[in-house]
Amino acid sequence: xxxxxxxxxxxxxxxxxxxxxxxxxxxxxxxxxxxxxxxxxxxxxxxxxxxxxxxxxxxxxxxxxxxxxxxxxxxxxxxxxxxxxxxxxxxxxxxxxxxxxxxxxxxxxxxxxxxxxxxxxxxxxxxx
Amino acid sequence: xxxxxxxxxxxxxxxxxxxxxxxxxxxxxxxxxxxxxxxxxxxxxxxxxxxxxxxxxxxxxxxxxxxxxxxxxxxxxxxxxxxxxxxxxxxxxxxxxxxxxxxxxxxxxxxxxxxxxxxxxxxxxxxxxxxxxxxxxxxxxxxxxxxxxxxxxxxxxxxxxxxxxxxxxxxxxxxxxxxxxxxxxxxxxxxxxxxxxxxxxxxxxxxxxxxxxxxxxxxxxxxxxxxxxxxxxxxxxxxxxxxxxxxxxxxxxxxxxxxxxxxxxxxxxxxxxxxxxxxxxxxxxxxxxxxxxxxxxxxxxxxxxxxxxxxxxxxxxxxxxxxxxxxxxxxxxxxxxxxxxxxxxxxxxxxxxxxxxxxxxxxxxxxxxxxxxxxxxxxxxxxxxxxxxxxxxxxxxxxxxxxxxxxxxxxxxxxxxxxxxxxxxxxxxxxxxxxxxxxxxxxxxxxxxxxxxxxxxxxxxxxxxxxxxxxxxxxxxxx
Numbered sequence: 063x064x065x066x067x068x069x070x071x072x073x074x075x076x077x078x079x080x081x082x083x084x085x086x087x088x089x090x091x092x093x094x095x096x097x098x099x100x101x102x103x104x105x106x107x108x109x110x111x112x113x114x115x116x117x118x119x120x121x122x123x124x125x126x127x128x129x130x131x132x133x134x135x136x137x138x139x140x141x142x143x144x145x146x147x148x149x150x151x152x153x154x155x156x157x158x159x160x161x162x163x164x165x166x167x168x169x170x171x172x173x174x175x176x177x178x179x180x181x182x183x184x185x186x187x188x189x190x
Numbered sequence: 191x192x193x194x195x196x197x198x199x200x201x202x203x204x205x206x207x208x209x210x211x212x213x214x215x216x217x218x219x220x221x222x223x224x225x226x227x228x229x230x231x232x233x234x235x236x237x238x239x240x241x242x243x244x245x246x247x248x249x250x251x252x253x254x255x256x257x258x259x260x261x262x263x264x265x266x267x268x269x270x271x272x273x274x275x276x277x278x279x280x281x282x283x284x285x286x287x288x289x290x291x292x293x294x295x296x297x298x299x300x301x302x303x304x305x306x307x308x309x310x311x312x313x314x315x316x317x318x319x320x321x322x323x324x325x326x327x328x329x330x331x332x333x334x335x336x337x338x339x340x341x342x343x344x345x346x347x348x349x350x351x352x353x354x355x356x357x358x359x360x361x362x363x364x365x366x367x368x369x370x371x372x373x374x375x376x377x378x379x380x381x382x383x384x385x386x387x388x389x390x391x392x393x394x395x396x397x398x399x400x401x402x403x404x405x406x407x408x409x410x411x412x413x414x415x416x417x418x419x420x421x422x423x424x425x426x427x428x429x430x431x432x433x434x435x436x437x438x439x440x441x442x443x444x445x446x447x448x449x450x451x452x453x454x455x456x457x458x459x460x461x462x463x464x465x466x467x468x469x470x471x472x473x474x475x476x477x478x479x480x481x482x483x484x485x486x487x488x489x490x491x492x493x494x495x496x497x498x499x500x501x502x503x504x505x506x507x508x509x510x511x512x513x514x515x516x517x518x519x520x521x522x523x524x525x526x527x528x529x530x531x532x533x534x535x536x537x538x539x540x541x542x543x544x545x546x547x548x549x550x551x552x553x554x555x556x557x558x559x560x561x562x563x564x565x566x567x568x569x570x571x572x573x574x575x576x577x578x579x580x581x582x583x584x585x586x587x588x589x590x591x592x593x594x595x596x597x598x599x600x601x602x603x604x605x606x607x608x609x610x611x612x613x614x615x616x617x618x619x620x621x622x623x624x625x626x627x628x629x630x631x632x633x634x635x636x637x638x639x640x641x642x643x644x645x646x647x648x649x650x651x652x653x654x655x656x657x658x659x660x661x662x663x664x665x666x667x668x669x
Contacts, residue, residue, distance in 0.1 A: 076482065082489020085496055148478045148485070150526035169485050170518030174548040 066141060066187060069095035070180070071113040073104040073131060074146070075123045083117055083146075083176075090177055092184075101126035101134075108135045114187040115164075115180060120147040120154060132161040142183040146171055192377060192410040196384070196403045207274070211261060213405035218254035220412030221247050221289075227419040231367060232304070234426070239300040240367050245307050246292025249314040253285035279330040283344055284321035286382060288314060290350035293375060297357045297368075331389060339386045348386075351379035366425075370418030374411045381407020473530045477521045484518040509633070512549065512583060516542055516575040520568065535571060536561035536601065542575055543599050546582045554594040555586065561601035564609070570665060573641040574611065580634045580641075581613035581659050589617020589657060604662075611661040619653035 070087050072094060074080040080097045087094050095111040098104040100123045108116060116135065120128040132143045142164040147154060150168055158166055164186065165179045228244035231237065260277040292314050299310060328343050335342065358372035381404050388401030488511055495507045519542055527533040540559040547557050566574070578599060585597050600612040642649045647663035 076486060076489075078493075079482075079485050079489045082485075082492040085489075085492050089496075148481050149474070150522060151474065168522050169481050170488060170515050170522065171485075172515055172545045172549065174545060 066112050066114040066139070067095065068184070069093045069111060069113040069115075071095055071104070071107055071111060071116045071141070072097045073099075073101075073116060073122065073128060074119040075099040075121060076119075086173060086176055087117075087180070090180060092180065100124040101128065101131035104128075104131040105134045105138075108139045108141060112139055113141055115183045116141045116143045118143050118145050118163075120145060120149060120158070129157045129161050132158075132163065136162050142187050144179055144183060192380075192407055195406050195410070199399045199402050199406060207261070209402060210278070210405065211258065213402065213409055214254065214258040214261070216409045217405065217412060218251060218258050220409055220416060221254055222251040224412055224415050224419065225251050227416065227423065228367070231419065231423065235365075236304075237365050237367065238302060238304050239296060239365055241304045241307055242296035242299045242310060243293065243367065243371065245311045246289070246296045246314065249292055249311060249318060250285060250289040252315075253281075253288055253318055257281040257285050275330050279341075280325055281322065282385070283325045283328075283347075284318055286344060286347045286385070287321055287350070288318045290347055290354060290378070290382075291317065293371065294350060294354045294357065297354065297361070340389050341386050344382065344385055348379045348382040351375050351382055355379055366422045367419070370415055370422065373418065374415035377407060377411035377414060381405075381411060470530060474525060477525045477530075481518055481521045481525075484514055484521070488514050488518070506633075508550075509583070512546060512579055513576060515545060516579045517572065519545075520571045520575055523571070524568070532565045532567045533571070535564045535566045535574065538571065538575065539578055539599060539601060542578055543582050543597075546579060547586065547597065550583070550586050555590065556596045557599070558596070559599045561599070562603060564601065564603075564665070566665070570645070573645050577611065577638060577641045577645075577661060578613065580638050584634055585613065585615040585617060585657065588620070589615040591618065595656075607664075607666070609663050609665045611663070612658065614656060614658040616656040619655070619657055 070092055072080050072083050072087070074083060074097065077097075077099065080099070084094045084097065095113050096107045098107050102124065104116070104118070104122075116132075118128045118132055122128055122131070128145065128147075132145070135141055136143065143161070145158050145163050145166040146169060147158070147166065148169045149155075155166065164183050167175055167179060225244050225247035228240050228247060232240035232244055257278070260281055261273065295310070295314075299306065325343070331340050332342060339345070355372055355375040355378075358368045358375060361368040361372075384400045384407060385404035386400075388404065491507050491511050491514070495504050495511075498504050498507070519538060523533040523538050524530060536559075539561045543557055543559050547555050582597060582599065585595075589595060589597075596616045598612070598614045600610075600614075602610050602612075604610055638649070642661060645661070645663045647661050650660045650662075652658045652660075
């Protein structure tokens with residue numbers, strides 16, 4: 063597996079939230095390589111940009127959700143995936159766990175939670 | 191039937207030893223059957239009267255057997271006629287008396303427990319033996335005397351039977367057996383009137399055959415009782431069969447009703463749990479939307495902060511984000527709770543406080559959160575979360591000029607049941623004048639006042655080795 067880029071891909075179907083997350087990531091001094099609002103788009107962008115980290119919402123537009131996208135990306139790219147979900151249902155959490163997530167954050171995500179998790183993920187990806 | 195038979199006997203003057211033996215045997219068999227039937231009825235219905243009657247008839251059956259057998263054998267020196275008089279006539283009287291006495295005594299004993307039966311049987315047998323002995327010394331026959339009576343020693347028997355008839359007749363609402371005995375006893379009384387006029391074969395007289403009429407009457411009375419008792423048994427059986435079939439029908443009906451009700455309940459249960467699932471789904475969806483919208487607002491605020499140059503404005507918006515976070519965290523807890531209505535406030539307070547400290551405090555502020563487990567709903571959780579946010583923020587902003595210190599958040603229940611929330615720091619404390627100045631202008635203190643009044647709480651703020659804010663509010667444990 064080739065070395066990944068020190069960048070973050072944001073997958074979130076609410077564009078304003080995606081913008082907010084981008085701002086938070088940039089404030090941490092990291093690059094946002096793109097945003098996607100469907101699972102297909104997310105997989106495609108992940109393959110193009112090969113980001114070290116992906117912030118992944120579970121609910122997305124279209125049929126496939128963030129868990130499906132994460133599965134595909136984990137197999138083909140190997141990015142560290144941080145789930146950001148609004149749901150705390152056990153069913154969703156169990157599905158996420160199958161997908162080798164690096165971490166799962168529950169909305170609302172505080173600045174410090176995001177910052178800590180992202181820097182840990184970068185460290186794990188060998189990009190610190 | 192008895193009338194017809196009696197008339198025939200009297201007209202043809204039937205009085206042969208063979209006929210006599212046939213009637214004696216019939217009386218023995220009939221009373222034996224009566225005893226067995228009564229015994230059976232007493233076992234089935236547990237009636238003491240039937241039980242004592244069964245004993246009376248059982249003793250009578252033995253007496254009748256003796257009366258029948260004794261005539262068949264005679265002592266060698268006796269002529270047949272002598273034996274007739276000596277033994278046949280001699281054993282008639284004891285059995286006639288013992289049957290009337292036994293049936294009457296059974297009536298008197300009817301309220302006593304059945305375990306007296308053995309004693310009753312013994313008394314009757316002893317009485318019979320005594321009577322047997324006494325009547326061996328009394329003359330069997332006399333010349334016709336008062337009213338032409340030839341056997342005055344037997345005059346007590348019809349009288350006893352009349353008394354028994356009257357007694358059983360009087361037993362109103364008593365067991366069916368009693369009325370059957372009454373009818374039979376009246377016939378016994380009549381039959382034993384005839385025996386008073388009987389004579390031995392060698393007494394030529396117009397009243398030949400009266401002895402046979404008496405025997406015949408006795409058998410008829412036994413048979414009448416037998417018939418009545420059989421009818422009672424048959425009626426019992428019919429009643430029981432009817433009751434059983436009714437019970438079976440009722441059981442079937444009940445089973446059917448239970449089946450119907452069960453399936454109704456199962457259906458209702460399914461509908462109810464479906465409705466509950468739908469409610470849960472809907473609530474989760476609502477909480478999800480609320481959180482998403484809060485996140486949306488938070489994102490907008492985040493974006494706005496980046497475009498502002500004014501540090502005061504930036505600070506104000508950061509304050510707004512802290513408050514939004516508190517609201518979002520409440521909904522996050524709610525979504526994770528089993529009933530979707532309440533959650534334990536203690537981990538929530540910990541997470542909330544930590545987030546605020548790390549957001550603005552830096553690494554030199556230590557935090558301790560000691561909260562007892564307390565289940566709360568939205569009504570308490572939101573004001574409580576916002577209050578902690580404001581108080582912890584205040585301490586962070588004002589208490590530690592050098593950036594070092596300690597903040598404590600405590601939630602506890604006092605002995606009187608009141609809840610107390612304490613937020614304290616070991617910082618600089620405050621100056622009263624300065625504080626009242628701030629009260630007039632600060633958004634934080636205005637919010638605190640509003641939230642305190644919403645909780646119907648009391649707030650006490652003291653400056654003692656730092657600032658201690660104490661909020662007392664009522665919470666009965668039921669969210």
